[in-house]
Amino acid sequence: MRLVTSIILVALIASCGLTSQNAKVKVMVRPESAVTPMRSVKLADVAEIRGPVDLARKLGDVALALGPMPGQVRSIDLSSLKARLKTAGLDKAADITGPAKLTIVGKATKFEATELIDHAKAYLQTLLPAGSRTYEIEVQREPRELVVVGEASIRPRLLGTAPRLGTNTVALDAVVNDKIVATSSVALVVKAVANVLVASSTIRQGEVLSEANTTWQPHDITKLQNVIEAPNNVIGRIARRSIAAGSAITTADVADPPVVLSGETVTLTVICGAVTIRTTAEAKQDGKVGDVIRVKPLPSDQDVRAKVTGSGAVEMRS
Numbered sequence: 001m002r003l004v005t006s007i008i009l010v011a012l013i014a015s016c017g018l019t020s021q022n023a024k025v026k027v028m029v030r031p032e033s034a035v036t037p038m039r040s041v042k043l044a045d046v047a048e049i050r051g052p053v054d055l056a057r058k059l060g061d062v063a064l065a066l067g068p069m070p071g072q073v074r075s076i077d078l079s080s081l082k083a084r085l086k087t088a089g090l091d092k093a094a095d096i097t098g099p100a101k102l103t104i105v106g107k108a109t110k111f112e113a114t115e116l117i118d119h120a121k122a123y124l125q126t127l128l129p130a131g132s133r134t135y136e137i138e139v140q141r142e143p144r145e146l147v148v149v150g151e152a153s154i155r156p157r158l159l160g161t162a163p164r165l166g167t168n169t170v171a172l173d174a175v176v177n178d179k180i181v182a183t184s185s186v187a188l189v190v191k192a193v194a195n196v197l198v199a200s201s202t203i204r205q206g207e208v209l210s211e212a213n214t215t216w217q218p219h220d221i222t223k224l225q226n227v228i229e230a231p232n233n234v235i236g237r238i239a240r241r242s243i244a245a246g247s248a249i250t251t252a253d254v255a256d257p258p259v260v261l262s263g264e265t266v267t268l269t270v271i272c273g274a275v276t277i278r279t280t281a282e283a284k285q286d287g288k289v290g291d292v293i294r295v296k297p298l299p300s301d302q303d304v305r306a307k308v309t310g311s312g313a314v315e316m317r318s
Contacts, residue, residue, distance in 0.1 A: 025051030025059055029078065029098025035067040037106035037149055043081070046102055055093055062088050070108030071147035075101050109152040111174065111184075116143045116154065120170040120186045123156035127163045132230060133221075134193045140167055141187035150176045165190050165222050194221050196248045197228040203243040209235055209254060219248050226251040258286040259311040260293065268297055268306060269315045281306070281314065 026049070033046040043049070044060030051059075062084055068074040078100050085091040121137050128135050146152075152174045159169040167189050174182040200215040207213070214235070221227050227248045228234055237254040260266055260283045268281040280298050287293035287308040294303045295314055306314035 024095040025049060025056050025093055027059060027094045027096045027098075029081065029096065029102055031099045032103040032105065034107045035104045037067050037070045037072075037108065039067045041065050041067050041076075041104055043085075046076070046104060047098065055090075058088075059085070059090055059094055062090065065104070068104060068106040070106045070149045071110055072106050074104050076104060077101055106149075108147045108149055109174070111146040111152075111154060111172075113142050113145050116146065116172050116184055117186055119154045119156050119172060120188060124158070124163055124168060124170055124188055124190070127158060128190065132195055134218075136191040136193070138189045138191065139186065140189045143172055143184040143186040146172070146174045146182050146184050148174045148176060148181050150181075152176045152181065155180075159185070163190060165192050191220065191222045193218050194227070195219075195230040196221060197230075197232075197234065199243045199245050199247050199249060202245045203239045205239055205242050207239050208257065209237050209239065209249075211235060214249065221248070224248055224250070228254075256288045258288045258291075260285075260287045260308050260314065262286050264312065265298075266295060266312045266314050268295060269309075269313070271315065271317045283314070287314075 027043065027047050028050075029047045035041045035045050040063045042060060043062045043064060046064065049056045049060050064081055064084055065074065065076055078096070078098055081102075082091060082096060085094055085096075117139055120143070124137060125135065146154075155173045155175050157171050157173065159171055167187055169185055169187050172184045172186065173180045174184075195216050196219045197214055198217045198219065199213060201213050203209065203213050216230055219227070221229075227250050234249070234254050236257065238257050240253055240255050243249060243253055262283055262285050264283050265280055266283050268279050270277045270279070281295040281304075282298060283293060283295050284303055285293040289308055289310060291308045292305050293308060293314070295306050296303050304316060306316045309315045
């Protein structure tokens, strides 16, 4: 009985050993795999391998092709894969299943144009001055997409000293390990709407600005310069030129009203070194503070030029 048991045990061991030697490794090839760019692609990179560890490792180390460039695609025929295993002497050790053609893609971080635009807009918005203005940012020229190896982030920077209304160019650097590896750029147009002073009716040259002939309105100021924005108040100033109804009023359109009027009597202060003399004079011109106008000292008949220093006051220095 003991002899029979021994014979059966030996037979079982032999049978198991034979099965182990003839066992095939299951190789399940994936339809698509991401691989390291420009590096050797091995079977383990594109397939799931199950079986005895040593044999599975040998199969997994079989080189199939060179990985494509970042973001690029390459195809490998299953027949070509099997031929590689045959060359390595491992074709009979593998039970291979999978598509007739598999795809390998070079691993990369890809930034689409839309994502880059979002980065640029958000960055530019932070540079624009805060206040009552409302900004609109539009794309004038789209960036090209960026495809880089490794985990990358986008670092925007403005090409120029400061943002401005109109066209701005933002560079978009792809950064890996704090190193710039690729750059794209986008042209953005900044438009601004502000609450500005507008002529509610036609204002003639020399007319005083008042609440009756002006109003505050939202206005596109992108192409305008020196507009008068809220809360600046210019009521009481005069129009340098005629201003059409509906037009935004600029600082060039208005002037301070005169504090000296032609024909009125003013105080003339004459300063000569340490000597100061005050007398009266007749203004021959209108003038605001800082203007130099003609005046006639009384009772003289000769005009002189004096600087307006305030309401009803002019000054001469010699």
